[in-house]
Structure formats: C-alpha cells, structure tokens
Amino acid sequence: MAKRRALPAKGATSDRALAWTYGAAHGGKTLLWAASDLYFTFFMTEICGVAPLYAGLTIGCSLLFAGLADLVLVRWVSDFRSATGSARLQAWGAFASAGALLLFASIAFLPPTIRLGAGIVTLFGFRAAYALLDVPQNALLALAPSNDEQRRRLTAVRNGVGAVARTILAIAFVPVMKGTRPGTSFLLLVVLLVTMALGGAVLLARITPERPLQMVRTVPGPARAHDMLYLTAMMAVLTIVTTIFGQVEPYLAMYGMGGGLSAGAFLGTVAAGTVLSQTVWLRATVRAGPRSLLGWALAMMVVGSGLLIPAQRGGLGGVLAVGAAAALLYGIGAGGVLFVLWSGIAQSGARGNALATIGRFTAIAKSAQGCAIIAVGAMFDGGFARTDGHALAMMMAAATLVGAIVVVALTWVCRGQRDAMLT
Structure with a gap:
C-alpha cells in the first residue's frame, strides 16, 4: 500500500x-x-x-x-x-x-x-x-x-x-x-x-x-500582449549586451589587464557569480518584486563592467584583484537579469500557449545575438583597436551601461500596467 x-x-x-x-x-x-x-x-x-x-x-x-x-x-x-x-x-x-x-x-x-x-x-x-x-x-x-x-x-x-x-x-x-x-x-x-x-x-x-x-485567461489579452512585448524587448537588449561582452572578453583577457587574467579564469569567475547568486535571487523574491530585483541586477552589471576600466592600470596584483571583482560582480548581475526575465516568461507562458510564447521569446533572443555578433565582427574588421585593453574595456562598459538604461526605461514605461510582470 x-x-x-x-x-x-x-x-x-x-x-x-x-x-x-x-x-x-x-x-x-x-x-x-x-x-x-x-x-x-x-x-x-x-x-x-x-x-x-x-x-x-x-x-x-x-x-x-x-x-x-x-x-x-x-x-x-x-x-x-x-x-x-x-x-x-x-x-x-x-x-x-x-x-x-x-x-x-x-x-x-x-x-x-x-x-x-x-x-x-x-x-x-x-x-x-x-x-x-x-x-x-x-x-x-x-x-x-x-x-x-x-x-x-x-x-x-x-x-x-x-x-x-x-x-x-x-x-x-x-x-x-x-x-x-x-x-x-x-x-x-x-x-x-x-x-x-x-x-x-x-x-x-x-x-x-x-x-x-490550464488555459486560464487571468490577464486580459491586450495586457498580456504588452507584457510579452516588454519582456521580449528587454531580452533582446540584454542579449545584445551580454553577447558583445562575451565576444570582446577573450581579447580583453589577452591584451588587457596586463595579460594576468586568462580568458578561462575570467569566464569562470563570471560563471561563478551567476551560479552562486541564483539561490540569493530566488530567496530575494520573498521580499522584493521583479522590478526591484532587475534594478539591482542591472546596477551590478554596470558597476562590474565599469571596474574593467581601472583594471587596465596598476600592478599585476591590483589588476588581478579588480579584474576578478569585476567579473564576479558582472556575473552576479547577469545571473539576476536572467533569473528575472526567464521567470517572467515562464509565468507568462503558464497562462496559455507556452510553446508559442517561449518560442517567440527565444527567436528574438537568437536574432539579437546574431546581430550583435555581426556588429562586433564588423567593428573588429573595420580597424577597431582590439589589442588596446583600455578601448576594449570601454566598449564593454559602454554597451552594458546603454543596455541598462534602455531596460530601465522599458520598466518605467510598463510600470503602470496592473498585470505586468515587472511591477
């Protein structure tokens, strides 16, 4: 029994x-x-x-x-x-x-x-x-x-x-x-x-x-469509940001930071931040809403990428410490952004027609990734100083900052929607 x-x-x-x-x-x-x-x-x-x-x-x-x-x-x-x-x-x-x-x-x-x-x-x-x-x-x-x-x-x-x-x-x-x-x-x-x-x-x-x-229509059609539009737009922007960061990162590891932090170590530190922060982001949902979590995550990404600029100067020990801190902070922030967006899209998909909802979401993300890779390839082929660590760090920091500003603007626009995910 x-x-x-x-x-x-x-x-x-x-x-x-x-x-x-x-x-x-x-x-x-x-x-x-x-x-x-x-x-x-x-x-x-x-x-x-x-x-x-x-x-x-x-x-x-x-x-x-x-x-x-x-x-x-x-x-x-x-x-x-x-x-x-x-x-x-x-x-x-x-x-x-x-x-x-x-x-x-x-x-x-x-x-x-x-x-x-x-x-x-x-x-x-x-x-x-x-x-x-x-x-x-x-x-x-x-x-x-x-x-x-x-x-x-x-x-x-x-x-x-x-x-x-x-x-x-x-x-x-x-x-x-x-x-x-x-x-x-x-x-x-x-x-x-x-x-x-x-x-x-x-x-x-x-x-x-x-x-x-459960084809439960708890959210009116137009409200759900707007919710999806904002989520997808945010995902597209942040995919472009993270793709540019990932494409440029190996060059920064090779030519910047005094060559002291390898690409594998840098990528591993970013991943460690993403992995270790997931439990924290999950527990934070008890006290904070998605919009607040997204704001903190974006701030960490901006600060982490910004730290890459001073990491290009100084002694090897200082460069390694600042570079590792930048990678860890960026990873924590990126992990928070992924957590908020994928949780939101899963919640939206659960309201009905999950396959179509998430399929369109991933289609936009892959297209944004493709556009970012083409853009980086064009910049490098067009004479961008890919051996200049300072210029590479500036590119990564600027892309992250601009992306964060756009996402914050999108959250501000959709703040008045009663049923929106980011409220």
Missing part, C-alpha cells in the same frame, strides 16, 4: 527531482549549442583563414536562421501544449540535434576544398534541428511546474547549470584544439557531449509529470 499511495503524490514530491533533471537536460543542451559556436568560430578563422567580418556574418546569419526556425516550429507544432507532449518533442529534438552536430564535427575529415561549404551547411542544419530541442525544453519551464514558485526554482537551477556547462566547455576547448589531432579530439568531445545531452533529454521526458492544461 505504501508504494501505491506514493504514486498520486508524484507531482508534489518529485519537484526536486524535476528541477535537477531539468537542469541536467538544460546543461546538456547548452553544451551542444556552445560546442557549435566555439568550434565554428575557430574553424573559420584559424583553419579556413576567413576574415573576422565574414566569420561574424556567417555565424550571425546562422543565428538569425535559428530564430526563424523557432518561429516556424511554433507554427508547426502548435498542438504540443502539454508538459508530456513538450517533453517528448524535446527528446526527439535531442536526437536530431545530436546527429546534426556529429555531422558538423566530422567536417575536419573532409577534403580542405569543401570544408568551409560543408561547415556552413551542417551548421545551419544544426541550428534547424536545435529548435526541436530548445523551444519545447524551454516551454517546460512554464508547463512542468505546478506553480510560479516552482517555476522560479526551476529557472534558478537552469541558469546555474547552464553557466557551469558553458564554462567547462570553454576551459576544455583550448586543450582539445591545441592537440596534435584537433579534428579527432573534437569529434570525440562531441560524442561525449551528445551522450550527455541525450541522457538528460530522455530522462526529462520520462519523469516529466502530466499537468492538466
């Missing part, structure tokens, strides 16, 4: 298991995405000798294509509105993405004359397949939890695991690419990543509880 009585309580007692399984699945998904980006950039610039402008254009256009794939998927699979339906779809998407990435990782074994073309084709193929994994798995933020508190908890786990996954891959990437047979090493790395992603996605599909479809 004890075993049979435990079954009805599955949705209530498996919240922790759901959170960590979702985190593992999201970590595997993040590894696939980061692997394609890291390797393709290296492949185009270092192996094929493509100029930064054209590399940026290719990668940026592939991200724009990824955003379009998200929108097409939303229209194609609009019937997958349940938690279990989305969980099954993301598992199938994991298999499709795994196959596409394995093809992408195999281009090093092709004749040199066709590697570039094959790389572009397989990259775009991966972007299309990835939509089948990304959109429904993100939709589970809204569909799988039983309440908004659990959605916030799931968001915190998601953000933390994703940051760890990106950092681990970035640190492992250099030794893999510097080996005597980088093509073989990368293919073996992708096999490992694919195995992890498939395991997480399949396990998530197996344990996701069925939730009754």
Whole structure:
C-alpha cells in the first residue's frame, strides 16, 4: 500500500527531482549549442583563414536562421501544449540535434576544398534541428511546474547549470584544439557531449509529470500582449549586451589587464557569480518584486563592467584583484537579469500557449545575438583597436551601461500596467 499511495503524490514530491533533471537536460543542451559556436568560430578563422567580418556574418546569419526556425516550429507544432507532449518533442529534438552536430564535427575529415561549404551547411542544419530541442525544453519551464514558485526554482537551477556547462566547455576547448589531432579530439568531445545531452533529454521526458492544461485567461489579452512585448524587448537588449561582452572578453583577457587574467579564469569567475547568486535571487523574491530585483541586477552589471576600466592600470596584483571583482560582480548581475526575465516568461507562458510564447521569446533572443555578433565582427574588421585593453574595456562598459538604461526605461514605461510582470 505504501508504494501505491506514493504514486498520486508524484507531482508534489518529485519537484526536486524535476528541477535537477531539468537542469541536467538544460546543461546538456547548452553544451551542444556552445560546442557549435566555439568550434565554428575557430574553424573559420584559424583553419579556413576567413576574415573576422565574414566569420561574424556567417555565424550571425546562422543565428538569425535559428530564430526563424523557432518561429516556424511554433507554427508547426502548435498542438504540443502539454508538459508530456513538450517533453517528448524535446527528446526527439535531442536526437536530431545530436546527429546534426556529429555531422558538423566530422567536417575536419573532409577534403580542405569543401570544408568551409560543408561547415556552413551542417551548421545551419544544426541550428534547424536545435529548435526541436530548445523551444519545447524551454516551454517546460512554464508547463512542468505546478506553480510560479516552482517555476522560479526551476529557472534558478537552469541558469546555474547552464553557466557551469558553458564554462567547462570553454576551459576544455583550448586543450582539445591545441592537440596534435584537433579534428579527432573534437569529434570525440562531441560524442561525449551528445551522450550527455541525450541522457538528460530522455530522462526529462520520462519523469516529466502530466499537468492538466490550464488555459486560464487571468490577464486580459491586450495586457498580456504588452507584457510579452516588454519582456521580449528587454531580452533582446540584454542579449545584445551580454553577447558583445562575451565576444570582446577573450581579447580583453589577452591584451588587457596586463595579460594576468586568462580568458578561462575570467569566464569562470563570471560563471561563478551567476551560479552562486541564483539561490540569493530566488530567496530575494520573498521580499522584493521583479522590478526591484532587475534594478539591482542591472546596477551590478554596470558597476562590474565599469571596474574593467581601472583594471587596465596598476600592478599585476591590483589588476588581478579588480579584474576578478569585476567579473564576479558582472556575473552576479547577469545571473539576476536572467533569473528575472526567464521567470517572467515562464509565468507568462503558464497562462496559455507556452510553446508559442517561449518560442517567440527565444527567436528574438537568437536574432539579437546574431546581430550583435555581426556588429562586433564588423567593428573588429573595420580597424577597431582590439589589442588596446583600455578601448576594449570601454566598449564593454559602454554597451552594458546603454543596455541598462534602455531596460530601465522599458520598466518605467510598463510600470503602470496592473498585470505586468515587472511591477
């Protein structure tokens, strides 16, 4: 009897298991995405000798294509509105993405004359397949939890695991690419990543509880549309900011801060701030609203990026201390921004049609990321002093400040909406 009585309580007692399984699945998904980006950039610039402008254009256009794939998927699979339906779809998407990435990782074994073309084709193929994994798995933020508190908890786990996954891959990437047979090493790395992603996605599909479809229209249509508009606009702005920061950061680590803080250490410190702060942001929701949390998070990002400017001067010890503090503070702030925005979009998706809501949200984010990569590539190709640490720090600080001002303006505009998320 004890075993049979435990079954009805599955949705209530498996919240922790759901959170960590979702985190593992999201970590595997993040590894696939980061692997394609890291390797393709290296492949185009270092192996094929493509100029930064054209590399940026290719990668940026592939991200724009990824955003379009998200929108097409939303229209194609609009019937997958349940938690279990989305969980099954993301598992199938994991298999499709795994196959596409394995093809992408195999281009090093092709004749040199066709590697570039094959790389572009397989990259775009991966972007299309990835939509089948990304959109429904993100939709589970809204569909799988039983309440908004659990959605916030799931968001915190998601953000933390994703940051760890990106950092681990970035640190492992250099030794893999510097080996005597980088093509073989990368293919073996992708096999490992694919195995992890498939395991997480399949396990998530197996344990996701069925939730009754709650098409509750607690927010009027126009109010909900405005809420989504502001959330999406904020996500687009902050994606551009964080992408510029991430694209410039390796150059800053190499040419700025006296060369004392490596790219891996800097990225690791940013990730540590993101991971360690998720519990704090989650607990802060008890006493503060989303708008207040977003304000504090933006302030930390601005101060952290601003500290990079004085970090370019002084002795090595001072440079390392200020640089590490800047990275940690920026990571904490970025973690807070991600927490607020993804919690808000999960809450909005739970009100109805989560797949379409979150699919459009990710489409805009990927498009913004693509535009930012194209812009950075154009600046570097156009003669921007990418070996000047001070100029790089100024760019990162200015982009963060401008983005924060725009987001604050958006929160001010939507402050009067009674049902808006940021109130």
